[in-house]
Amino acid sequence: MPGRLTLNAAPLSISDVVTVARQGRVVDLGEAAGARLTASRAIVEAATRDGQAHYGINTGFGSLSRQRVNEQDLRSLQKNLVRSHAAGIGEPLPEETVRAMLVLLAASLCRGHSGVRPVVAEQIVGMLNAGVTPVVPSVGSVGASGDLAPLAHAALVMIGEGEALVRGKAMSGGQALAGAGLRPLELEAKEGLALINGTHLMAAQGALLCHDFGRLFESALVATAMSIDGCRATDAFLDHRVYVARNQPGPAHAAAEISRLLEGSQIIPAHRVNDPRVQDPYSLRCAPTVLGAAWDAAGYVKLAIERELGAVTDNPLIFRDAPSVVSAGNFHGMPLAIPLDTLAIAISHIAGISERRVFFMLSATDPQNPTRAYLSPQPGLHSGLMIAQYTAAAACNEIVGLCMPASVSNIPTSSGTEDYNSFGPRSAAKARRALELARDVIAIELLCAAEAIEYQRPLRSGTRVEHTHTLIRSSVPRLTVDRPLSPDIAKIAAMIRESLSL
Numbered sequence: 001m002p003g004r005l006t007l008n009a010a011p012l013s014i015s016d017v018v019t020v021a022r023q024g025r026v027v028d029l030g031e032a033a034g035a036r037l038t039a040s041r042a043i044v045e046a047a048t049r050d051g052q053a054h055y056g057i058n059t060g061f062g063s064l065s066r067q068r069v070n071e072q073d074l075r076s077l078q079k080n081l082v083r084s085h086a087a088g089i090g091e092p093l094p095e096e097t098v099r100a101m102l103v104l105l106a107a108s109l110c111r112g113h114s115g116v117r118p119v120v121a122e123q124i125v126g127m128l129n130a131g132v133t134p135v136v137p138s139v140g141s142v143g144a145s146g147d148l149a150p151l152a153h154a155a156l157v158m159i160g161e162g163e164a165l166v167r168g169k170a171m172s173g174g175q176a177l178a179g180a181g182l183r184p185l186e187l188e189a190k191e192g193l194a195l196i197n198g199t200h201l202m203a204a205q206g207a208l209l210c211h212d213f214g215r216l217f218e219s220a221l222v223a224t225a226m227s228i229d230g231c232r233a234t235d236a237f238l239d240h241r242v243y244v245a246r247n248q249p250g251p252a253h254a255a256a257e258i259s260r261l262l263e264g265s266q267i268i269p270a271h272r273v274n275d276p277r278v279q280d281p282y283s284l285r286c287a288p289t290v291l292g293a294a295w296d297a298a299g300y301v302k303l304a305i306e307r308e309l310g311a312v313t314d315n316p317l318i319f320r321d322a323p324s325v326v327s328a329g330n331f332h333g334m335p336l337a338i339p340l341d342t343l344a345i346a347i348s349h350i351a352g353i354s355e356r357r358v359f360f361m362l363s364a365t366d367p368q369n370p371t372r373a374y375l376s377p378q379p380g381l382h383s384g385l386m387i388a389q390y391t392a393a394a395a396c397n398e399i400v401g402l403c404m405p406a407s408v409s410n411i412p413t414s415s416g417t418e419d420y421n422s423f424g425p426r427s428a429a430k431a432r433r434a435l436e437l438a439r440d441v442i443a444i445e446l447l448c449a450a451e452a453i454e455y456q457r458p459l460r461s462g463t464r465v466e467h468t469h470t471l472i473r474s475s476v477p478r479l480t481v482d483r484p485l486s487p488d489i490a491k492i493a494a495m496i497r498e499s500l501s502l
Contacts, residue, residue, distance in 0.1 A: 005103075007110045007121070008032040011310025012103070014302070017207040020128065021100035027125045029110065029118070036112025037121060040318040044115035047325050048074065048189050055316050055327045056193040057115075062145065062414035078192030082159060085152035085196055088137030093150065093201075095133045095165060100204035101147075102128055102154060105195065108312050114194040115318040115325075123158050123185045130180030135163040135170065142413055143333035143424030146313065147201035150425070155195040160184025198313040202336050205428035206305040209343060212435055212497075213298050216442065217291070219496045220350050221254065222468050223445040224287045225261035227357045228268075229461040230452025232369045233280040235259065235268050238288065250292030250299075258288060262462040270459055277368060283356035290353045294346040301346075304339040333424030337407035340427035344434045348399045351438035354445045355392040361448050362389050375451040375479065382482045385448050388489070392444045395437040402430040402437075443492035446472060447485070454478055471495065 002019055005012075008030035019025040047054045053068055060067035061081060069077050093101075106124040109116055127133075134157040140149030156162030157173035161184075164176035177184060228235065238259045243252035262268065279285060316327040362385055364373045376384025406426035412419040450472045453461055460466055475491045 004028055006030045007107050007125070009036060009111045011306070012107050012207075013309065014207045014210050014306065017100050017103060017204065017309065018211045020103045021096040021204070021208065024131070027103060027106070027128050029121055029125060033110035033112075033121065034118050036110065036320075037116065037118040039320050040112045040115045041117050043318050043320065043323045043325065044190050046323070054325050056197070057190045057316075057325065061193070063417040065417070074189040075187060078187035078189065079159065081192040082152050082155045082187070082196065083161070085148045086156050086162065088140030088149040088153055090137050090139035093136045093138045097201075097204055097208065098133050098136050098154065099128060100208055101136075101150070101200045102134075104200040104204050104207075104309070105151070105154075105198065107309075108198055108200065108314065109194065111312050112320065113312040113317045114190075114314040116191045116194045117188065120158075120185065120191055120195070123182065126180065126182050127157070127177075130182065131166055132157065132176045132180050132182070133165045134173070135165060138429065141201060141425040142411070142418075142421040143199070143202055143337055143426070144331065144421035145414070145418050146197035146315075146331040147199060147333075147425060148196050150201045151196035151198065155192065158185045158195070159187060194314050197315050197331050199308060199311075199331060199333050199336060199424065200313070202333050202340065202424040202428050203305065203308040203311075203313075205425065205432065206301070206336055206340055207309065209340070209428065209431055209435060210298070210302045210305050213301075213343065213347070215496060216347070216350065216435060216439055217295060217298070219439075219442050219446070220291060220354060221257045222261060222465065223354060223442050223449060224284075224291065224357070225258050225462065226449035226453060226465050226468060227361060227445060228258070228262065228284060229265055229456060229465060230371070230449040231280070231284060231357075231361055231366070232267065232271050232456070233284045234272070234275070234277075235262055235265075237280070237285045238262075243288070246289070248289075248292060248296070250294070250296035251289045252292065253295060254292040255288035261464040263464070264460070265462045265465070266459040267456050267461055271368060275368060277366075281356070281360055283353050283360060287353060287357075290349050294349050297342055297346040301339040301343045304335055308336060333422035334407065337422040337424035337427045338405075340424060340431050341405035341407050344399070344403050344427070344431040347431065347434045347438045348396070348403050351392075351396050351399055351434075351441040354438075354441050355389070355396050358389050358392050358441075358445050358448050361452050362386065369452075369455070371452050371455045375448060375455075376482075377480050384479060384482070385451060385485065388444045388447060388485050391485075391489070392441045395441050399434045399437050402434045404430075406430060439493050439496050440489060443489050443496060446492050447476065447488055450476070451479055 374384035
């Protein structure tokens, strides 16, 4: 476990988000954060007294922004905002997603452009450290005026309302705060808006996705290498000169990694001479190119997310150098929505080419390979791994539907004032589902490839491949008779999900 995460003005890293969200890393506020918060708050308080209209400070919201609000009603304005915008529906978001969202919100506030008091950021940090996690419905954000509904559900708990989870137990927000020794927050001018007017949900989802994509990709490389030897394929296409000629970094990276995984293989040289096959199927021969393209696309996504982890996505923004309140559009999620839509496409190709390798292995049509049809111990009497390919195909079919971009379909909101929305949270939700399905597809390939390796004995594959094979066999025995395959797939998928070293 890393040490405490101190929030100042610095960007968060993806690792910061993951350790807070999933491992309960302790968070605190740095001195620089306190100074920035105090300075920006002074500007907001001055704005409440200057007689001018300032959006979200002394006006209504969205299409109601032309409505001025009296000074004595500014607190009620903020509380009403949080209550009215908590209109989400659907299954609650996972606790790790909500925790990631909260740490992003706190970090953004600490950069000193939102005009909230230090106590607001302290409330978020206190909830994170006490394990108080708001119950946040998964559907409701259009990803433009900030992730309004999800963040409003989180803010409800901060003011002692709504619902929260503490160590898995559901209770009212007020009960959760009391149990953690925290008091409900009394919102002052602008603070309700600052809590709900940012891209923190989609950015949180993106950070967790980027972390999990890295693990998926590593597992896909291992599965590819194991399948190469399980299919008695050549390694000629991994020649580094091929990828120098192609001049694309991702394919070169993938080819080099697969080569490393196969180092020490006895299977490849055993059929190198007098093998009548000229070329392997695309799912093997072009694997570095396809996987590498997905890797490059994910790099673009990761860069967008990392930039957002250092951003302030509130509106209006407070600037201290020439004290002013500026209304703009930093809350718009399109810089994340397009990359997150792209990530689903990248994931689809990792899963799709994996399923094709499964199909090829189970078909057992190559006379140069001693495997049996469906890797069955006795084809006919036993169906072997036949239906595992059906499952992989079903998962890939669903992923195809998930690749329809959410960001290209606009539905205006707020009487047309908010007339072009990003729907980035939908992009993230689709990418998350695609990644989970792809994880199962890779697990199926590893299940099949591990079985195919058994037919190559006594020859051994590469050192890293054999390590993975041993790890799989520690939980999933060789197929000697037909058995339900779902538990086997689930065990291997858990190895991928839990970042066990494959």
